[in-house]
Amino acid sequence: MSAYEMRSNFGPLHVLTGNQVRDALEDVLQKFTVVAPVMADNKLVYDEVNDVSDIVLNDALPYKSPKDVVFPRVEDVMRFLENRVEEAQVIKPVLLVGAKPCDLAAMKVLDEVFTGEQGRYKDSFYSNRRDFLIIVGMNCREKKSGCFCEERGINPAFSQDCDGFLTLQDDGAVYEPLTEKGADLFSGATAASENSVSPGEETLVLNTSEAEVFTAMPWEKYAEGCIGCGTCTFICPTCHCFNLRDSEKKGIVTRTRVWDSCMYPKFTLHAGGHNPRTRKYERFRQRVLHKYLYIPENYGCTACTGCGRCIRSCPGGLNIRNTVLDIQRRLAEKREVHV
Amino acid sequence: MDYEMQSRRLAEIAAKLLEDETVEAVLGLRNNPEAGWPTPYCARTPQDAERLVWNEACYTNLAFYLTEMRGKTAIVAKPCDVRSIINLISENQLDRDNFIIIGIECEGKRKDGKPAPGCDACPSSIPGFWxxxxxxxxxxxxxxxxxxxxxxxxxxxxxxxxxxxxFDRFLKEINQCILCYACRQACQGCYCVSCFMDRKATPWEQIDADTGSKIAFHLTRAMHLAGRCTDCGACEKVCSSGVNLKYIYKGLSEFVEETYGFKAGVNPEATPVMNRYEADDPQVAFLGGDCIVGI
Amino acid sequence: MSEQAEFINPAPSDPSTGASEEWTPRIIAFLCNWCSYAGADLAGTSRIQYPPSIRVIRVPCSGRVNPQYIIKALADGADGVMVSGCHPGDCHYLEGNYYARRRFAVLKRLLSLAGFHPDRVQFTWVSASEGAKFAEVVSTVTEKIRVLGPSELGGRDGA
Structure with missing residues (x-):
């Protein structure tokens, strides 16, 4: 089955002029809570939109990932009342517009982890939000410094991991519905599909085992500049570690889920006082290997999409891409020697 | 400013220090095109020294890294780095015999086309000592x-x-905060092994990410930095959410200077202002006091 | 960004913030064990009346009052905070209140900078023999805070 046949089930392409894009956005704004890239204090972020004119659809990549649409930074998940327990409910449909292919790929990783397509653990709070989420993806025509999505096998021009895809052109855009949910969001002059899906080749991967890299690599050198701020994990589209906290107010105990970061020294602190990862290189090693080794082992996909956010934001200049490249190089050298 | 000459001389000096084995490492900055600005770099061989650069985007305060170094180190320090180093020496966090300061003249750095945070208030282009x-x-x-x-x-x-x-200005900044603690991590003054925000021993210390917690974090941090902030701007430089709260720290520095005549980062021998008292300190904060504190 | 998840039943409202006849501020009072707490005791045994607006927390010394306590009280919605210790020179631990004096001056400037009204935080010296002064101080502080109205953060969860 070719990609074209698969996609055509949900209607033809829509060719929109710039004005039509705006009208269509105006239209969806009436029906949904819309989350889209907006400027906030000179930074582009994904945020809830109230006015169409605030939406910024261009080639810039928002500096934070859209993951908090489905996995909020702070979320009350349940409450303990006097004689019963209540779980949180989500009832509001949300439309995410303008997610770039790298962020769409990241959403797929989160889906894999939280909704357990492979029959693993299913996180009801995540999947509740995910069920109510409609995603309209958008192409990305500009490679920013630190971007390496193509090395991660992601095509910045098109992605199928969404409900509809908006391809920006110099004058207007082309909208392509990909699922039933995205079938009639944008409408314009119809045309036949010509996009061809060409998923690239993943070149930045670690084909190795933990035993081979855990102590043999110069992790201390890689992590020299780390200050342990955790910014990389907070802006990362796939980082998903969280902590649960109970707090009591007026007799009601609320359980809250908040993001956590493996880059904090206290992340692995045990109740007994032991801490298995006290040094910063151990924490950086965890982050790299989690993305490139442990998630691939457990879920079959690499949890780094090459968006480059951590590279651009790290105050210490740590670089996950260069680290993986260096490991690849060292492994190749080692294997050559063995042969 | 002649950045090219400065870079060249810096590389020469660093290479010499490493060659003579006067120091084991030179802490400086290197070009990092992926990140888009020069990032911290530790040169350990004379060849490494060539990578050290000095230009108008070298705004990172390296004092924090100095506390982590083992063995004799040379640090490339502009005036604000030296102020931070002085503050750390006065608090017994650094041993002056363990490092060499390569003082470097600086007329202010630029970040994203604007003067970097802190640079617009910098009093001098010359480091305090070197x-x-x-x-x-x-x-x-x-x-x-x-x-x-x-x-x-x-x-x-x-x-x-x-x-x-x-209140509006404060809340506007607070609301952007995501409590990632990057400001704390980058700050020269925040070296506690166990920060008050990481202690979750008692229920009242519990930290969520609501407004109250953000207020508690930033105000307590400001309180801990009173008379210790050297106005290097590292907190604003690293903030990925664009929270600009340096004005609070600066306001406290101004108050401490005006009321107790103390300025952080000037004298490495001085006892930190909050660790001492005078019997005739002004009663400004007290009921019936002249309340100049209250603004 | 994303809105909080909703629960089926709304949280029960706080009875104390309902339709009350007259609003009384909720003030957290940190009292030094050796002077001000005894002063409060004396006010009580002497049957001196003062507004029932303070919630007393006894501390060993005004120097023990971590600024974090005060900030936390305000951040959690207290309408005001009052700290009272021994007069300068009378500290049971000789110098605790001297350190506290510097700390409070800086804290008060800090709170002002952050937009909390400076009157929301009050520091005083009350000795063990000053029962009448204690009552007067509480009345003055309560009145100052009553004028300001409920805390800007009071609606958050009612401390």
Missing amino acids: DIAIGADGSDTWCDLPMAQTGENVTQWAKKSTVEER
Whole structure:
């Protein structure tokens, strides 16, 4: 089955002029809570939109990932009342517009982890939000410094991991519905599909085992500049570690889920006082290997999409891409020697 | 400013220090095209030294890294780094015998096309003390460049503004905060092994990410930095959410200087201002006091 | 960004913030064990009346009052905070209140900068023999805070 046949089930392409894009956005704004890239204090972020004119659809990549649409930074998940327990409910449909292919790929990783397509653990709070989420993806025509999505096998021009895809052109855009949910969001002059899906080749991967890299690599050198701020994990589209906290107010105990970061020294602190990862290189090693080794082992996909956010934001200049490249190089050298 | 000459001389000095084995490492900055600005770099061999650079985007405060170094180190330090180092020495966090300061003249750095946070209020282009000097022209003498010093005077602003305006400004900044603690991590003064925000021993210390917690974090941090902030701007430089709360720290520094005559980062022998008292300290904060504190 | 998840039943409202006849501020009072707490005791045994607006927390010394306590009280919605210790020179631990004096001056400037009304935080010296002064101080502080109205953060969760 070719990609074209698969996609055509949900209607033809829509060719929109710039004005039509705006009208269509105006239209969806009436029906949904819309989350889209907006400027906030000179930074582009994904945020809830109230006015169409605030939406910024261009080639810039928002500096934070859209993951908090489905996995909020702070979320009350349940409450303990006097004689019963209540779980949180989500009832509001949300439309995410303008997610770039790298962020769409990241959403797929989160889906894999939280909704357990492979029959693993299913996180009801995540999947509740995910069920109510409609995603309209958008192409990305500009490679920013630190971007390496193509090395991660992601095509910045098109992605199928969404409900509809908006391809920006110099004058207007082309909208392509990909699922039933995205079938009639944008409408314009119809045309036949010509996009061809060409998923690239993943070149930045670690084909190795933990035993081979855990102590043999110069992790201390890689992590020299780390200050342990955790910014990389907070802006990362796939980082998903969280902590649960109970707090009591007026007799009601609320359980809250908040993001956590493996880059904090206290992340692995045990109740007994032991801490298995006290040094910063151990924490950086965890982050790299989690993305490139442990998630691939457990879920079959690499949890780094090459968006480059951590590279651009790290105050210490740590670089996950260069680290993986260096490991690849060292492994190749080692294997050559063995042969 | 002659950045090229400064870079060249810096590389020469660093290479020599490493070659002579006077130091084991030179802490500086290197070009990092992926990140988009020069990032911290530790040169350990004379060949490494060539990678050290000095340009107008070298705004990172390296004092924090110095506390982590083992063995004798040379640090490339501009005036704000030296202020931070002095503060750390006065608090017994650094041993002066363990490092060499390569003082480097600086007329202010730029970040995203604007003066970097803190640079607009910097009083001098010359570091407070140094072992090896690199002047603005790359020579070993200081040029003593005129400083713009256009930074806002927080006390004056506060006296002119209303309570509501001050609260709005504070809340506007707080609301962008995601409590990632990057400001704490980058700060020279925040070296506690166990930060109050990481202690979750008692229920009242519990930290969520609501407004109250953000207020508690930022105000307590400001309180801990009173009389210790060296106005290097590292907190604002690393913030990925664009929270600009340096004015609070600066306002406190101004207050401490005006009330107790103490300035952080000037004298490494001085006892930190909050660790001592005078029997005749002003009663400004107290009921019936003249309340100049209250603005 | 994303809105909080909702629960089926709304949280029960706080009875104390309902339709009350007259609003009384909720003030957290940190009292030094050796002077001000005894002063409060004396006010009580002497049957001196003062507004029932303070919630007393006894501390060993005004120097023990971590600024974090005060900030936390305000951040959690207290209408005001009052700290009272021994007069300068009378500290049971000789110098605790001297350190506290510097700390409070800086804290008060800090709170002003952040837009909390300076009157929300009050520091005083009350000795063990000053029962009448204690009552007067509480009345003055309560009145100052009553004028300001409920805390800007009071609606958050009612401390």
